[in-house]
Amino acid sequence: MTRSNIIPVPAIPMQAGQIQTRLIDGKAHAARLTAEIELEVAQLAEKHGIVPGLAVVLVGNNPASEVYVRSKIAHTEQVGMRSIAHILPGSTTQQELLSLVADLNADPTIHGVLVQLPLPRGIDAALITSAIDPAKDVDGLGPMNVGLTTLGLPGLVPCTPLGCLLLLRGELGSLKGLHAVVVGKSNLVGRPMAQLLLQEECTVTVCHVATADVGALACLADILVVATGHKGLVRREWIKPGATVIDVGINRVTTPEGRTRLVGDVVFDEAMGRAGRLTPVPGGVGPMTIACLLRNTLTAAQRSLR
Secondary structure (H helix, E strand, O other): OOHHHOOOOOEOOOOOOOOOOEEOOHHHHHHHHHHHHHHHHHHHHHHHOOOOEEEEEEEOOOHHHHHHHHHHHHHHHHOOOEEEEEEEOOOOOHHHHHHHHHHHHHOOOOOEEEEOOOOOOOOOHHHHHHHOOHHHEOOOOOHHHHHHHHHOOOOOOOHHHHHHHHHHHHHHOOOOOOEEEEEOOOOOOHHHHHHHHHHOOOEEEEEOOOOOOHHHHHOOOOEEEEOOOOOOOEOHHHOOOOOEEEEOOOEEEEOOOOOEEEEOOEOHHHHOOOOOEEOOOOOOHHHHHHHHHHHHHHHHHHHOOO
């Protein structure tokens, strides 16, 4: 995505002494990417008779996971791909799950395999993730794809960091020379995000639970990516005026009325008027994560032709 393709987003009215903050519309960016994927899926079917197939495996009764899986299935079908759901009971053993993964690895009509996390107690998530064929590991979390991402070689990149990178490119164009601070070092987001930013020639600082005075480092960032799962962690003073803030956090809170809503790791109201650009929660990173899952599934199908 080049500067000429930047999606215009309405600016938030500026109060006296404040910066005019632009909300990054993840839905708009994702819609653009999804439209491109849908076109490529149709071309793949027309030219080669291949329809990308994504198998999603859900074990147990986790309400949040059930919502995510339904969303992934719906979006997969909307772009013309095949979606195959395996809904397994919480009593499923590790060996039974490994057996299913082996079957999906061997199925030539399945190009992507995704085992929804978290898994029930007694099942080693790392073992299951490692068992997925690297060519079908559309979550990009297996050791082979993690290594390829680290080395900057062609592989399947973890969906959420990839989505964040595409948002940053779409908003800022070149990231070369910018100082990026990543708060969080998980294998799911923090670590691969740092690697992707290094490949963009950013100067990258990674903060985590053992980092002394995270705020002092965060406020130096041109790009601040926050992925900790701790609501309200980042306050106004942590944000460099004009910085681009990518809030990956998804935290469910209860309102005084007894309802639930989603909030990020950044105190949204305090970031407004301080950040130059800011992803809202929801509607920021989330839509891009799903779009990148579709992108990875298409890429896996295209590579199967080789």
